[in-house]
Amino acid sequence: MKKTALHGEHVAANARLVPFGGFEMPVQYAGILKEHDAVRHRAGLFDLSHMGQFVLEGDGVADWADELTINAVGTMKPMQARYNIFCNPAGGAHDDVIFYRLPDRWLLVVNASNADKMWAHLNAHLKPGVRLTNRHGENALIAIQGPKSVEMLQPHADVDLSAMKYYFCSEAHVFGKTAVLARTGYTGEDGFEIFVDGAHAPEIWSELLRRHAAEGLEPCGLGARDVLRLEAGMPLYGHELTEEITPVQAGLRWALKLNKPAFIGKDALAAQVERDDYPRIAGLVMGGRAPAREGYPVFFGGAHAGEIRSGSLAPSVGNQNIATALLPKDAATIGTSVEVEIRGTRHPATVVATPFYKRPA
Amino acid sequence: MAQPENLLYSKEHEWVKIDGDTGTVGITDYAQHSLGDIVYVELPKVGAQVSQSGNVGVVESVKAVSDLFTPVSGEVTEVNAALENDAAAVNRDPYGEGWLFKLKLKDGGETASLLSPADYEKISAEG
Numbered sequence A: 001m002k003k004t005a006l007h008g009e010h011v012a013a014n015a016r017l018v019p020f021g022g023f024e025m026p027v028q029y030a031g032i033l034k035e036h037d038a039v040r041h042r043a044g045l046f047d048l049s050h051m052g053q054f055v056l057e058g059d060g061v062a063d064w065a066d067e068l069t070i071n072a073v074g075t076m077k078p079m080q081a082r083y084n085i086f087c088n089p090a091g092g093a094h095d096d097v098i099f100y101r102l103p104d105r106w107l108l109v110v111n112a113s114n115a116d117k118m119w120a121h122l123n124a125h126l127k128p129g130v131r132l133t134n135r136h137g138e139n140a141l142i143a144i145q146g147p148k149s150v151e152m153l154q155p156h157a158d159v160d161l162s163a164m165k166y167y168f169c170s171e172a173h174v175f176g177k178t179a180v181l182a183r184t185g186y187t188g189e190d191g192f193e194i195f196v197d198g199a200h201a202p203e204i205w206s207e208l209l210r211r212h213a214a215e216g217l218e219p220c221g222l223g224a225r226d227v228l229r230l231e232a233g234m235p236l237y238g239h240e241l242t243e244e245i246t247p248v249q250a251g252l253r254w255a256l257k258l259n260k261p262a263f264i265g266k267d268a269l270a271a272q273v274e275r276d277d278y279p280r281i282a283g284l285v286m287g288g289r290a291p292a293r294e295g296y297p298v299f300f301g302g303a304h305a306g307e308i309r310s311g312s313l314a315p316s317v318g319n320q321n322i323a324t325a326l327l328p329k330d331a332a333t334i335g336t337s338v339e340v341e342i343r344g345t346r347h348p349a350t351v352v353a354t355p356f357y358k359r360p361a
Numbered sequence B: 001m002a003q004p005e006n007l008l009y010s011k012e013h014e015w016v017k018i019d020g021d022t023g024t025v026g027i028t029d030y031a032q033h034s035l036g037d038i039v040y041v042e043l044p045k046v047g048a049q050v051s052q053s054g055n056v057g058v059v060e061s062v063k064a065v066s067d068l069f070t071p072v073s074g075e076v077t078e079v080n081a082a083l084e085n086d087a088a089a090v091n092r093d094p095y096g097e098g099w100l101f102k103l104k105l106k107d108g109g110e111t112a113s114l115l116s117p118a119d120y121e122k123i124s125a126e127g
Helices: A007-012 A032-041 A061-066 A112-124 A149-156 A198-215 A222-231 A266-275 B029-035 B108-113 B117-126
Strands: A016-020 A023-028 A043-047 A052-057 A081-087 A093-101 A106-110 A131-134 A139-145 A169-174 A177-182 A191-197 A217-219 A280-286 A297-300 A303-314 A320-327 A337-342 A345-352 B014-019 B022-027 B038-042 B055-061 B065-069 B074-079 B101-105
Touching (some): A007 A023, A007 A198, A023 A222, A032 A222, A043 A198, A052 A061, A052 A112, A093 A112, A139 A149, A139 A198, A191 A198, A198 A217, A222 A320, A280 A337, A297 A320, A320 A337, B014 B108, B022 B029, B029 B055
Antiparallel strands (some): A081 A093, A093 A106, A139 A191, A169 A177, A297 A303, A297 A337, A337 A345, B022 B101, B055 B065, B074 B101
């Protein structure tokens, strides 16, 4: 089992550790609901160093990446970050990722569970003019997320954080250590992702907590992260996106740039958009207190229509139970009543618009 | 939290309080701590006949569904309806407010197979 540079910190904090993406990672510290509350109202700290990090260099990167992904890489401005998806020829997703355009290189962050698959994919399609470096497990990634993120991080960063635009990054120093800061995140709150060399991560992590715990900064694990992203309507690879579930089915049409001349999966995705008859990911709210969970069958008009892909109690959605499911087009309309079968009994649910939660303006 | 002395325990981390031929059942502090934040409890129906060690419901945390077993056999006479809107009571007060269900015992002799507070303390320390 691999360990991130912050493993010792998690052990010292008595975190509950679980295997995830080949690393031993904290699923919770003080408790999922407490950590969730911290992120929504103050700030939380996440160790994301298990995620794959690749450095892309060379003049050919943007054109090369544009042929492998659905969103536009070539139009990214300097210091911009952009969500993107690598697809297979049938339009299914290999992974959802974020590209970061730095002055002399690009950073590509991929899901931990797909790090090996994506490294192989990038190398299988390598072209002259592109050089790849795998920094998985060596570069650390710490995210601070929550309304107090700017306030808590600013004293320790040498760039003006409030001037950083959403989905842009800066080269900076955090506690004097060289870092890339990006105003990105996966929680639906304001916040920053801090890319540093693994050697400097423990100091940054422990100093942030030491100085800001009194103001409510808390370490947060994968359990809280999953509730936060689900409420914010963000897909999780393996659930709302898979090698079989396409970005179009997952409601990510906004990330699909069909005006790009060519990319893997383009024809399949264009045809899917044209036909508009495909099953799609729908947001559900349960009518009662029983949570919907991954794998539970969903019924529409009495007939089996699909399965729950993700489900959780949602403290930020009136403490209701929310879920996603892949449903046929006619079942996936907002306002539709469906049923979720839980241990043999069918429970009512309603299809709703996503995101389930939006942070206050 | 030390194990309350007036209760008996099962290997599945339930407790039972015996009062004549009535039993009150809940899960232990060890169990609620292992589960994490409890968000939903599915209890047996009043009137249900349950058998010792049988699966009678579930206790759900944010991330997982855990089977609930009964440490003794009997007929369910009452369930803790307050948990419907406050499942967290099981975390806060597993031996008091967080009680799960009561039953009329079928066989008083079953308690001989349950664990004393000291014996339960041992197995939960190892767990």
